Amino acid sequence: MSSVTMKVNGETRTATVAPETTLLKLLREQFNLTGAKLGCDVGDCGACTVMVDGQAVNACLMLADQASGRDVLTIEGLATRDRLHPLQQAFEVHAALQCGFCGPGVIMSAKALLDENPDPSVQEINDALAGNLCRCTGYTKMVAAIQDVARSRNAGSAKLPAPRNVR
Amino acid sequence: MKAFDVVVAKNAREALALLAAYGARAKLLAGGTDLLVDLKSAAHVPEVVVDISRAADLDGLELTEQGLRIGALATHSAVMKSPLVRQYFPALVDASHTVGAVQTRNLGTLAGNLVTCVPSMDGGPTLLALEAIVTVASSAGQRQMPLSEFFVGPRKTILKPDEMLADIVIPKKNLGKPTAFLKFGLRKGQALALVNVAASAWIDSRRQVFVEPRIALGAVAPTVIRALKAEAWLDGKPATTAAMSEAGRLAAGEAKPISDFRASAGYRRDLIQVLTARALAQAAAQSTAGSKETTK
Numbered sequence: 001m002s003s004v005t006m007k008v009n010g011e012t013r014t015a016t017v018a019p020e021t022t023l024l025k026l027l028r029e030q031f032n033l034t035g036a037k038l039g040c041d042v043g044d045c046g047a048c049t050v051m052v053d054g055q056a057v058n059a060c061l062m063l064a065d066q067a068s069g070r071d072v073l074t075i076e077g078l079a080t081r082d083r084l085h086p087l088q089q090a091f092e093v094h095a096a097l098q099c100g101f102c103g104p105g106v107i108m109s110a111k112a113l114l115d116e117n118p119d120p121s122v123q124e125i126n127d128a129l130a131g132n133l134c135r136c137t138g139y140t141k142m143v144a145a146i147q148d149v150a151r152s153r154n155a156g157s158a159k160l161p162a163p164r165n166v167r
Numbered sequence: 168m169k170a171f172d173v174v175v176a177k178n179a180r181e182a183l184a185l186l187a188a189y190g191a192r193a194k195l196l197a198g199g200t201d202l203l204v205d206l207k208s209a210a211h212v213p214e215v216v217v218d219i220s221r222a223a224d225l226d227g228l229e230l231t232e233q234g235l236r237i238g239a240l241a242t243h244s245a246v247m248k249s250p251l252v253r254q255y256f257p258a259l260v261d262a263s264h265t266v267g268a269v270q271t272r273n274l275g276t277l278a279g280n281l282v283t284c285v286p287s288m289d290g291g292p293t294l295l296a297l298e299a300i301v302t303v304a305s306s307a308g309q310r311q312m313p314l315s316e317f318f319v320g321p322r323k324t325i326l327k328p329d330e331m332l333a334d335i336v337i338p339k340k341n342l343g344k345p346t347a348f349l350k351f352g353l354r355k356g357q358a359l360a361l362v363n364v365a366a367s368a369w370i371d372s373r374r375q376v377f378v379e380p381r382i383a384l385g386a387v388a389p390t391v392i393r394a395l396k397a398e399a400w401l402d403g404k405p406a407t408t409a410a411m412s413e414a415g416r417l418a419a420g421e422a423k424p425i426s427d428f429r430a431s432a433g434y435r436r437d438l439i440q441v442l443t444a445r446a447l448a449q450a451a452a453q454s455t456a457g458s459k460e461t462t463k
Contacts, residue, residue, distance in 0.1 A: 002173075019173040019216070022203070042204045043271050044357060055244070055273040061203050062274065063196070065173060066220055109269065130356025131268025 004068045008033070009077030017064045024048045024059035026067075027074060035075035035104040039133075046132035049105035050074045056112035058131075075104035078111070086152070087111060090145035098136035106132045110146045119150055168203075171212040178222045179304065179333060185217045187306040191328040193217050197225075197240055200267065200275035201283045225333065228252065233300070234339040239332055243272035243280075243290070256337065258346035258365060262293040265350045268357050278332050281317065284324050284390065285359075291318070291391035292365035293348045295383035297337045304333040311336075318390035344369060347449035349442045353429065360386045361430045362438040364418075366446035370406055370454040377401050377451075382414065382443055387422035387435050394418035397443070406451045408444075415443035 005014040008031060015030045027033045027050070039047030041060050048059040051073040078085035084092070087107050097103045106129060113120055113128035120128070125143050134142070173196070176182035186193055192214040196202050199220070206212050219225060219240070226240040228249045235251060243263035246252050252259050266272055266280065266289045280290035281301070291314075299314045303326060314335070317325050326332065346367035352358030368380035380401045382394040397417035404410040424435035 018170060020168045020171050020206075020212075022168075041207060043200055043267070046268070046270060049270055056270050057273050058200075058270045061199050061271070063173065063199070063203070063218070065175070066199070066218065112269070127356070128269055131270045 002065060004064050006067045006069060007071045009072070009074060015064070019063070019065065021064045022060055023050070023052075023062040023064050023067045023072070026064035027059060027072075033074050033076050036108075037101055037104065039101070039105075044131075044133070045102070046105045046109065047102055049108045049132060051108055051112055054112070054115065056109050056128075056131075073108070073111075075108060078107070085111075086149045087114075087146070090149045091142070094141045094145040094148070096137060096141040096145040102132055102134040102136075106134065106142060110142075110149075114146070114150060114153075119154055120146070122147070168207050169209070169212045171206070172215045173218050174215055175218045176222055178224045179219075179331075182217055182219045182222060182225075182331065183304060183306040183329075185215070186329045186331060189215055189217075193328075195219055195331055198242060198275035198279045200271045201279060219331075231336070232339075233336045234342065235337040237277055237335040237337070239278040239334055240276055241278070242274065242276050243267075244269075246277055247272070255343045256293070256297065256346065258293045258348040258367075259297075262289050262348040262350075262363075262365070265289045265348075265352070265360075265363075278335060281314070281335070282324060282326065282332050284318060284320075284322050286321055286388060286390055287360045287363070287386035288391060289348075289350060289360060289363055289385070292363050292383035292385045293346060294335060294337070295391055295393055296346055296365035296367040296381040297341045297344065298381065300336045300338060302333040302336065303330050305330040309333060315393060320389045341367070345450040345453035347446040347453070349446050349449075351438050351442060359429070362386050362424075362435050362442055364439065364442040364446050366443060366450050368401075368447065368450050368454070370451055372454075374405075376403050376405050377410070377447075378403070380414070380447065382418050382447075384418060384422050384439055384443075387424040387439060389423070392422070394421045394443070396421050401447075408448070411444040411447040411451075412440070414447060415440035418443045 001016050037047035039045035043058040043061045050059045194213040196216045196218045227238040243266045246263040247260050277290045280288050300311050301317050302311050344367045348365045350360045350363040363385040365383045369378040371378050385391045397414045401414040419436045419439040424432040426432045
């Protein structure tokens with residue numbers, strides 16, 4: 001067993017883990033952050049996507065110890081007590097999720113994209129979501145939601161425009 | 168996952184000392200995108216996993232006297248973002264871009280792609296077409312060899328249990344050599360290549376002929392291979408559609424594709440021919456468009 005300390009959603013957290021423990025297992029089972037999902041467990045589905053030092057990664061493919069001393073951001077770190085993150089808001093307004101299992105991963109991938117590229121093209125959004133499998137939505141509404149967030153940010157407004165396909 | 172021990176190596180020296188001590192009982196962990204997947208389903212796990220993912224001296228991408236050095240820890244994302252790679256080897260950016268998806272590219276390393284050594288690796292062909300050299304290190308010292316000698320078979324490299332791939336060097340003579348990488352997969356993301364091809368070539372600007380063409384093929388033989396006969400035939404030939412098409416035909420003849428659930432051998436052969444001709448055409452177009460005058 002070894003002790004790991006890392007920043008998770010802005011808070012310094014310490015845990016004792018077996019060496020083979022993945023970051024995903026640590027987050028879900030010891031830190032009770034169950035937003036990142038255990039899907040395929042081999043880096044194909046993206047349901048476990050979190051950000052480590054600003055980069056989107058599969059939490060199932062990192063050992064917990066590899067995140068030691070680093071900055072981990074999960075879906076739980078986006079919303080505040082009284083306000084959703086603009087991406088979460090946009091996904092809600094656009095009805096961009098159906099069953100929702102892929103949602104935390106998709107939104108973390110979208111955040112990593114917008115942090116690096118504030119004005120992505122549809123192709124760039126598709127590329128950023130290529131590692132996040134969604135079997136419900138067909139992705140169209142997700143792409144629209146992400147575009148909306150980019151547009152409203154670039155227009156300097158926090159308020160999201162109502163999507164055209166929602167009355 | 169079955170239980171195993173992890174030892175963190177802070178630098179190359181520590182990693183090599185651990186490999187010398189444990190040999191085949193140890194496995195190196197760099198990006199982890201292949202290793203952890205293997206360990207999760209493995210009946211036997213190594214006694215110890217040597218975590219080199221934070222060994223700073225194994226990281227980095229820089230120009231040295233030998234050429235462009237790509238450290239063992241350089242991820243596919245780092246390759247794609249490197250100003251040096253973008254300037255001199257855009258085909259390598261294209262190749263890294265076709266690996267997995269963002270999340271796996273942020274973790275997985277180009278060197279790890281070579282070490283895992285699956286025939287369909289996307290990192291291999293471009294490096295082979297640019298005549299990359301690899302540095303193999305052990306606690307006894309290090310040796311360099313052409314990448315073509317590093318590959319032994321499917322999932323098998325020349326590495327001995329106490330050795331590791333320390334870095335990849337693209338030789339200086341090939342800095343800026345026009346190169347193209349093309350991959351044909353069944354989807355745009357998260358797909359293994361049915362065939363991937365890289366071609367590099369200088370074009371003699373006066374005579375408009377191919378000089379030192381290099382063609383590398385992936386997923387169509389036990390390892391990534393060079394199409395040496397096609398290269399030899401094409402050297403000195405005019406940069407015409409007919410010549411590039413003939414080089415593609417020759418390359419297809421040199422490969423040993425198999426039929427599997429993804430595609431038949433015949434389909435793969437057709438792909439080799441088309442993709443080789445296309446990659447050569449793209450490399451030739453870069454050469455004409457580029458400002459660099461070729462004197463070779």
